[in-house]
Amino acid sequence: MKKILSLLCMVLLVVSCAKDTEYGGTGTEGAMRFSMALQADEVSADQSIVIKIYAKVGEELNLVRRYTSLADVPEKLSLLAGDYVAKVEVGEEVAASFDAADKYYYGEQPFTIKAGFVEPVAVECKLQNTMVAVEYDYTVDATFEDGYTTTVAIAEEYVEKDIKSGKTPALVFAESKTGYMLLPEGQTTLVWQFEGINPNEVGSELPDGSVTADGKLTFTGEIKSVKAGARYTIKLKYSPDAPGALGGFTAVVDEIVTEYQDNISFSPDPTIVPDGVNVDEVQSAIGANHVYKISALAPINKISIISDGEEFNVPLTPSTSAYKFNSTPIVGVTAVRTDDKGCNYDLTITEEFFVNVPGGVSPVTIYVEDRDSGHKSIEVSYLNQGVMLLDPSDFTAGWNNTIVFQAEVLDPMAADVKIAYRKLGDEAWSYAAATKQGDSNIYRTAAVSVANPETEYEYMLMFGDVQKGKIVSDTTPAGAQLPNAGFEEWGTQDGYIVPYLAGADPFWLTGNEGAKMASAVLTQSSTDTRPGSKGRTSAYLKSQKAAVMGIGKFAAGNLFTGTFSLSGMDGTVTFGRDFAFNGKPKSLSFWMKHNEGVIDNGSQASGNDLCTVMFIITDGSTYAVNTKDSSTFFTMDDLATMKGVIAYGYYQTRESNNEWTEYTVDVIYREDMKDVTPQKIVVSFTPSGYGDYFCGSTKSWMYVDDIKLNY
Numbered sequence: 001m002k003k004i005l006s007l008l009c010m011v012l013l014v015v016s017c018a019k020d021t022e023y024g025g026t027g028t029e030g031a032m033r034f035s036m037a038l039q040a041d042e043v044s045a046d047q048s049i050v051i052k053i054y055a056k057v058g059e060e061l062n063l064v065r066r067y068t069s070l071a072d073v074p075e076k077l078s079l080l081a082g083d084y085v086a087k088v089e090v091g092e093e094v095a096a097s098f099d100a101a102d103k104y105y106y107g108e109q110p111f112t113i114k115a116g117f118v119e120p121v122a123v124e125c126k127l128q129n130t131m132v133a134v135e136y137d138y139t140v141d142a143t144f145e146d147g148y149t150t151t152v153a154i155a156e157e158y159v160e161k162d163i164k165s166g167k168t169p170a171l172v173f174a175e176s177k178t179g180y181m182l183l184p185e186g187q188t189t190l191v192w193q194f195e196g197i198n199p200n201e202v203g204s205e206l207p208d209g210s211v212t213a214d215g216k217l218t219f220t221g222e223i224k225s226v227k228a229g230a231r232y233t234i235k236l237k238y239s240p241d242a243p244g245a246l247g248g249f250t251a252v253v254d255e256i257v258t259e260y261q262d263n264i265s266f267s268p269d270p271t272i273v274p275d276g277v278n279v280d281e282v283q284s285a286i287g288a289n290h291v292y293k294i295s296a297l298a299p300i301n302k303i304s305i306i307s308d309g310e311e312f313n314v315p316l317t318p319s320t321s322a323y324k325f326n327s328t329p330i331v332g333v334t335a336v337r338t339d340d341k342g343c344n345y346d347l348t349i350t351e352e353f354f355v356n357v358p359g360g361v362s363p364v365t366i367y368v369e370d371r372d373s374g375h376k377s378i379e380v381s382y383l384n385q386g387v388m389l390l391d392p393s394d395f396t397a398g399w400n401n402t403i404v405f406q407a408e409v410l411d412p413m414a415a416d417v418k419i420a421y422r423k424l425g426d427e428a429w430s431y432a433a434a435t436k437q438g439d440s441n442i443y444r445t446a447a448v449s450v451a452n453p454e455t456e457y458e459y460m461l462m463f464g465d466v467q468k469g470k471i472v473s474d475t476t477p478a479g480a481q482l483p484n485a486g487f488e489e490w491g492t493q494d495g496y497i498v499p500y501l502a503g504a505d506p507f508w509l510t511g512n513e514g515a516k517m518a519s520a521v522l523t524q525s526s527t528d529t530r531p532g533s534k535g536r537t538s539a540y541l542k543s544q545k546a547a548v549m550g551i552g553k554f555a556a557g558n559l560f561t562g563t564f565s566l567s568g569m570d571g572t573v574t575f576g577r578d579f580a581f582n583g584k585p586k587s588l589s590f591w592m593k594h595n596e597g598v599i600d601n602g603s604q605a606s607g608n609d610l611c612t613v614m615f616i617i618t619d620g621s622t623y624a625v626n627t628k629d630s631s632t633f634f635t636m637d638d639l640a641t642m643k644g645v646i647a648y649g650y651y652q653t654r655e656s657n658n659e660w661t662e663y664t665v666d667v668i669y670r671e672d673m674k675d676v677t678p679q680k681i682v683v684s685f686t687p688s689g690y691g692d693y694f695c696g697s698t699k700s701w702m703y704v705d706d707i708k709l710n711y
Contacts, residue, residue, distance in 0.1 A: 028115055029078050049090050056083040056110065081115040088123050095154065095169035098179045104128045127229040129180040132190065134173035137237035140196075148196030149174050150234065154183055158191040158220055178231075188226050192234060194219040270296035270368040270376045275346075277380070282361055285354040285384035286410045292347040294335075298372040299342035303335045305349070306365040307357050308470075316345065331355070343370075358472050359386030359408035359461065385410040386469020387419060387461045392477065399677050401476065401583045402447035407434055407461040407469075409443050414463050417443050421459035423451055424473060431462070452711040453479035453583040479583045479711035482561075482683065483507045486535040486706050490525040497524045499539065499559065507577055509564050510541075511555060522546065522557045530591035530660040530705040538591075538705035543609070543688040543696050545601060554601035556691025559704060560684040562622065576622035579681040585709040588615045588649060589664045594687050595656045597699025602690065608654040609697040610689030612636070615665055616682035617647040619673070623682070625692060633692050646673040652689065660703070664710070683707065 053065035064084075065077065091104040107125030134150045153163050153170035162168040171179040181190070195218050202215040223232050275291040277283060283290060294300065303314040314335045332353030338344045347366065357364070362384060367377040388406045405419040417436075420429040434443035450457060458473040484500065484507060491502040499508040510523035526540035541557030561577040596609040614636065616623075621644025626632045639648040649665040685704050688696030 028080055029113075048092050050088070052087045053077070053079070054085045054087065055080075056085055061085055079113045081113050083110065083112050085110045086121055086123050088125050090125060093182055094180075096171045096179065096181050098171065098177060100180065102129075103180055104182055129182050130190070130226055130228055131178055131231040132171065132181055133176075133178040133231065133233040134192075135176045135233055135235045137235065139238040140236055143200065143238045144196035144198050147174075148194070150192055150194045150236065152179065152181070152190055152192040152234070154181055154187060155191050156189050158193050183226060183228070188224065190223040190226050190232070192221055192223070194236060198238075269374045270294055270300065270370055272347075272366055272368060272376055272378050274378075274380075279378060279380045282381045282383050284410065285357065285382045286351050290349045290380075292349075292366060294345045294347055294368050296343050296368070296370040296374060298370040298374065300345055300368060301371045302367070302369040303345065303347060304367045305330075305333060305353070306367060308362060310356070311367075312353075312356070314347065316342070354382065354384045354386075354469070356470055357382065357384045357386070358389050358470055359384055359406075360388040383410070384408065384469065385461070387459055387472050389472060390474045399581050399584060400449055401452055402449050403457070403476070404447055405432060405434065405445045405459055407443045409436070409441055409461070411463070411468075416462075416464040418462050419445050419459055420462050420467075421448065421450075421457055424456040424458055434461075450476060452586075453477055454711065477582060479585065479709055480580055481709055482579075482681070482707055485708065486533065486537075487525065487539040487704070488535045488537055490537070499523070499525075508559060508561060510560075511558050511564060511571065511573070513564055513566065513571075522555055523559055526703060528703055530662075533591070533706055535706070538703050539685075541685060541687055541702040541704065543686075543691070543700040544698050554688075554691070554694045554696055554698070556686050556688035556696050557700070557702060558684070558686040558691065561682055572624055572626045574622050574624045575616070575682040575684060576618060576680040577682075578679060581617075581678050583711045584647075584669070585617075585667050585711055587664050587666050587710045588683070588707065589662060589710055590707040591660055591662050591705045592685075592702060593658055593660050594702040595658060595700060596654050596687065597697030599690075599695060599697050601698065602693055602695025604690045604693035604695035608656075609687060609700040611651075611653050611700075611702065612684070612686050612689035613651040613663070613665060614639075614682065614684040615649045615667065616645055617667070617678045618644045618680045618682065619646055619676045620644065620679035622680065627692060627694070630693075640668075640670065646670060646676050646678050660705075 049068065051065075051067040052063060054061035055064045064079070085108055087106075087108040089104070089106050092102065093104050094102040104127075105125040106128050107123045109121055109123040111119055111121040113119055132152050134152070140148065150173045151158075151163060151170050152173065153168050155162070155168045159168065163170045169181070171181065173179070183190075195216070197215045198217055199215050201212055201217055203211060203213070204215075205211055206217075219236075221234070226232070271294070273293045273295075275293050277290050277292070294303065300316065303316065305312045305314060312330050312333065314330055314333050316335050316337065318337055330353070332350045332355070333348070335345045335347045338346055349364075360383070361381055363379050364382050365377055365379045367375070369375040385408055388408060390403065390405075394404045394406065403421075405421065407417070407419060409417060417434045418431050419434055420431050422429045430448075432445040432448050434445045436442075437444050453476050456473055456475045458471055460471045461468040487499060487508075489499070489501045489504070491498055491500060491504075493502075494513070496512040497510075498506065498512065499510060500506045512522055512524075522544065523539060523541050525537040527537060528540070529535055529538045539559050541559055543557045544555060546553070546555045558573075560573060560575060562573060562575040564574075565572050590613070592613075594611050596611055599606055599609055616639060623634070623642070624632060625634075634642065636650040636652060639645055639650070647667050647669045649667045651663060651665050685702060687700040687702035690696055
């Protein structure tokens with residue numbers, strides 16, 4: 001079946017759709033303005049491109065300009081008044097290739113330059129290659145031995161020695177595919193030959209009267225009146241039941257010769273020319289208007305301005321666009337048509353627009369699109385008055401979760417400068433005075449106390465009661481979390497298991513070092529994780545009788561933040577790790593399941609064992625518990641008065657819970673420590689709360705997973 005496709009042109013040279021655009025050069029010169037955009041996926045930006053401009057004197061052409069790279073082509077090419085011809089070549093002249101990158105295009109266009117004017121010129125570049133495809137029906141592969149081929153050559157007749165020597169350009173098709181052939185001028189014929197061995201044809205009589213002894217068959221044909229830019233498909237099929245000396249081998253040539261679309265184009269793009277605006281410098285958003293002259297070959301369909309991640313579509317006056325959104329005016333921006341066809345507009349941006357832009361230096365993108373899908377954009381940096389977007393350094397790394405607001409103030413007469421702020425969703429605003437920082441235009445507030453982490457705020461610049469610039473919103477950083485809180489990181493240290501990777505600085509520790517057991521440890525990783533966990537492991541704490549700090553003593557399974565050391569047969573746990581708080585936690589949540597067995601070791605307590613979870617925030621104090629010195633022991637009731645404790649929480653129970661459950665421990669803040677800055681954190685888990693006394697149950701165990709600080 002034949003296909004009909006359309007040839008897509010390449011347009012190279014463009015200014016506007018009005019021919020007589022003023023140039024402003026010398027009295028004998030005019031110009032061409034280049035604006036090129038590569039649109040085809042098949043053509044890379046570094047593909048061979050040759051652009052030649054010839055001056056035409058009578059029938060003679062004299063080369064006056066030559067470019068071999070798009071980057072070298074000037075935006076505006078000055079030429080003396082007169083007649084010219086532009087010739088464009090894309091790609092290399094390769095006679096035969098399977099690589100689509102070897103396609104070759106050519107076009108030329110005469111034009112005339114008038115003194116004092118810029119001339120738009122379009123060059124249509126057409127594909128010069130002929131596309132040849134070979135399609136093997138499945139019956140060919142099923143009938144012929146491996147190694148069959150079809151050779152297509154640029155020639156009037158098939159001369160094998162010339163083809164094999166390379167004298168005649170040819171392509172050899174060992175499978176179904178497409179090739180590209182560039183026929184020399186005057187050559188319009190392609191010849192082809194299929195070769196293959198069919199075991200079923202051994203002894204068959206060939207058309208010339210001979211007999212094939214090995215089943216080798218050839219089938220030859222030709223394609224006449226071949227055209228550039230056309231596609232020809234040779235379809236080969238085998239039918240063993242058909243009559244004939246070749247056992248039903250058939251070939252059909254399918255020609256597509258009408259308007260083939262090759263999907264390559266250089267398309268015209270609009271131009272955006274600043275009028276008195278130096279786009280290489282930062283522009284002030286306050287004061288003078290900013291004008292940009294926009295031109296295109298086709299009527300302009302869309303002008304938009306992109307600022308702070310938001311796109312503003314500009315109404316076209318009078319409109320040449322089908323876009324319905326252009327009926328809504330945008331404050332501070334106008335686009336006025338300056339010609340009859342709608343190819344030229346003056347875009348004006350005033351300071352009123354910048355109420356939509358944060359304070360400080362911001363990029364503003366101007367985007368233009370015409371009806372032929374040509375498009376162009378430029379980016380201009382503007383310095384605007386208003387509150388500035390928050391930087392991480394503006395959030396005080398602090399316990400009280402404060403923000404320092406900043407604003408760019410360009411008005412030299414500004415008075416009563418302040419920042420209004422509120423939590424998103426609140427009605428009432430709070431206000432903080434802002435003061436000028438040295439000789440700069442920056443005004444800054446003192447640290448302002450706000451809500452806890454991950455809270456969205458909105459804020460704006462005020463001169464007295466008057467809003468200046470955009471209302472900006474931002475979210476305070478997420479609250480700090482404990483490292484390895486999902487217990488995915490485990491390693492070994494001196495033969496015992498540790499809850500951190502080898503070589504890493506430990507945050508969590510256990511009493512495994514005292515137990516000296518690497519295979520049956522008190523605390524280890526487990527593949528039993530809580531429902532919905534994104535991790536693969538949890539912590540497993542098992543109390544047991546072990547060779548720890550003496551022979552045959554009871555050891556509680558444990559997990560804590562701090563350090564552990566041995567002194568002879570006794571151990572010391574020092575609770576507390578450095579932690580950078582950026583907010584006040586309101587609770588600690590964690591997933592746990594545990595079993596509290598009947599105490600079968602020690603005399604400190606009887607009945608069921610005691611599950612204990614402890615959480616402490618300190619002023620830097622640590623708490624050393626030495627198993628040899630009971631005076632260092634403390635209970636949960638002591639936390640309300642212990643030295644250095646800023647806040648605390650705990651959970652204790654003698655009841656078992658063998659199902660994964662999420663628990664939450666509220667944090668209690670001590671009134672007498674409310675102005676103290678925290679430095680360390682203590683978190684501790686054990687299924688045997690009397691372990692300091694070597695008392696507990698060997699049937700007690702605990703799984704812990706996914707600990708989280710809630711702010």
